[in-house]
Amino acid sequence: MFKIFFLTRAEENYIKTIFHLEGEDTHLISTNAIAEEMDTKPSSVTDMAKKLADKELIHYVKYQGISLTEKGRRTALAIIRKHRLWEVFLVDKLDFSWDEVHEVAEQLEHIKSEKLIDKIDELLEFPKYDPHGDPIPTKDGKFQERDKILLSELPISGKGVCVGVKDTSPSFLKFLDKNRIALGHTIHVLDREVFDESMKIEIDDRQFHISNQIATNLYIKQLN
Amino acid sequence: MFKIFFLTRAEENYIKTIFHLEGEDTHLISTNAIAEEMDTKPSSVTDMAKKLADKELIHYVKYQGISLTEKGRRTALAIIRKHRLWEVFLVDKLDFSWDEVHEVAEQLEHIKSEKLIDKIDELLEFPKYDPHGDPIPTKDGKFQERDKILLSELPISGKGVCVGVKDTSPSFLKFLDKNRIALGHTIHVLDREVFDESMKIEIDDRQFHISNQIATNLYIKQLN
DNA sequence: AATAAAATTTAGACAAATCTAAAAATATGT
DNA sequence: ACATATTTTTAGATTTGTCTAAATTTTATT
Numbered sequence: 001m002f003k004i005f006f007l008t009r010a011e012e013n014y015i016k017t018i019f020h021l022e023g024e025d026t027h028l029i030s031t032n033a034i035a036e037e038m039d040t041k042p043s044s045v046t047d048m049a050k051k052l053a054d055k056e057l058i059h060y061v062k063y064q065g066i067s068l069t070e071k072g073r074r075t076a077l078a079i080i081r082k083h084r085l086w087e088v089f090l091v092d093k094l095d096f097s098w099d100e101v102h103e104v105a106e107q108l109e110h111i112k113s114e115k116l117i118d119k120i121d122e123l124l125e126f127p128k129y130d131p132h133g134d135p136i137p138t139k140d141g142k143f144q145e146r147d148k149i150l151l152s153e154l155p156i157s158g159k160g161v162c163v164g165v166k167d168t169s170p171s172f173l174k175f176l177d178k179n180r181i182a183l184g185h186t187i188h189v190l191d192r193e194v195f196d197e198s199m200k201i202e203i204d205d206r207q208f209h210i211s212n213q214i215a216t217n218l219y220i221k222q223l224n
Numbered sequence: 225m226f227k228i229f230f231l232t233r234a235e236e237n238y239i240k241t242i243f244h245l246e247g248e249d250t251h252l253i254s255t256n257a258i259a260e261e262m263d264t265k266p267s268s269v270t271d272m273a274k275k276l277a278d279k280e281l282i283h284y285v286k287y288q289g290i291s292l293t294e295k296g297r298r299t300a301l302a303i304i305r306k307h308r309l310w311e312v313f314l315v316d317k318l319d320f321s322w323d324e325v326h327e328v329a330e331q332l333e334h335i336k337s338e339k340l341i342d343k344i345d346e347l348l349e350f351p352k353y354d355p356h357g358d359p360i361p362t363k364d365g366k367f368q369e370r371d372k373i374l375l376s377e378l379p380i381s382g383k384g385v386c387v388g389v390k391d392t393s394p395s396f397l398k399f400l401d402k403n404r405i406a407l408g409h410t411i412h413v414l415d416r417e418v419f420d421e422s423m424k425i426e427i428d429d430r431q432f433h434i435s436n437q438i439a440t441n442l443y444i445k446q447l448n
Numbered sequence: 449a450a451t452a453a454a455a456t457t458t459a460g461a462c463a464a465a466t467c468t469a470a471a472a473a474t475a476t477g478t
Numbered sequence: 479a480c481a482t483a484t485t486t487t488t489a490g491a492t493t494t495g496t497c498t499a500a501a502t503t504t505t506a507t508t
Contacts, residue, residue: 010494030456031456031457032454041497042455043456043496047494062456062503063456063504064504093347094340095343104335107336111328111332111335113328113331115324116318119318232464234465255485256484256485265467266485266486268466270487270488271464271466271487275464286486287485
């Protein structure tokens, strides 16, 4: 059983950001990177780093950088779990579109009630992925990343199912909606332009030209 | 169309408390009363009173007392609307019991998203009352108080439908659950003891003795 | 390896929300 | 009406989270 520590909203936001910056490999995160990501000043990050280190949520060595402790990682996963479950709730139960959910979920993820989030999970029938295709960590912090590649990595005549988006900005998501590209669709790469890396693709018998910027922001589960 | 002003959580809690203390009649609320209710110090209330007066949410005259402005009243009703809708959501959609919802709704009421609360309202099919029988203000701040009396005011052999509770503490609500007294039940007053004002009542062919403390915390809609 | 550039931390300040202790204003009792 | 009690406000301090500007450490360049 994990003890639940009460963190402030600011502390939770730092933990979440550090988790996202860590990504796959284990490298130290710089004060500057966190400040950049959170739209704040490096000196503020230093101040917070001391508090989080005191609470044993991060490893922090002055001038060297920051990484999450195991406790910090679990905390981050709990917050991300809440964020993503709320996103599913907003889309599935309240008909929000996938470009509207982030902002509200940023608030809802800080609600403190274990029962609440477990019941939401149950109401949604234990979803595995959020509306952008990102995996939802389990209650005990397990986190199964899908085996996916970027559309830009698919070879010509390759096929795959669209399973996620890298960029989750409203403008990108609205672009996909407008062109009726949604998760679950099968994409077939017909051709690729060497000059600008743009692609000709087919979805549901509809053919498109998409720029490399689009292709590098769509996650695909490759088919054989 | 009303402008939405962004208030801090603390400001919202003060506004809500002042609204509840005002009640029906228009009298000035004292610094002490607010401090008492919010479990804080009178000096803190004075500090906040200045801020809220600056934002034109309250009328405040030093040493005299506090009352809500029209803007303050509308703000209070918007928060109470959110609180009560979330309570209905928790009970109807997530199977919370009525003694568990308050604490969580205290957090959820501060989520800032007009669309969110309107969609929740829609999902719940526009409920008029929360799980404790309190009316839910409409979007435009209309607030219809039910025509109700306390069970203790019912005469002997009087009948009425249980429509609300005055005390919403978990201990009282659990007591009612244990004795299978719920909103919607018809209560018949069989007898009353002059000495301690306790009552003998009948609900669904079950007879009870209840103390005056119970009778003064149950709201009844009197039948003919 | 010395110096310049970049990143990071420290020091000191500020706003929000709270507190304690003291001062001021209002209310009460005879 | 006057003294006393109560209520309310002020003054100054504290905590959290932030900032700017200066100092320090690390990294990069020649």
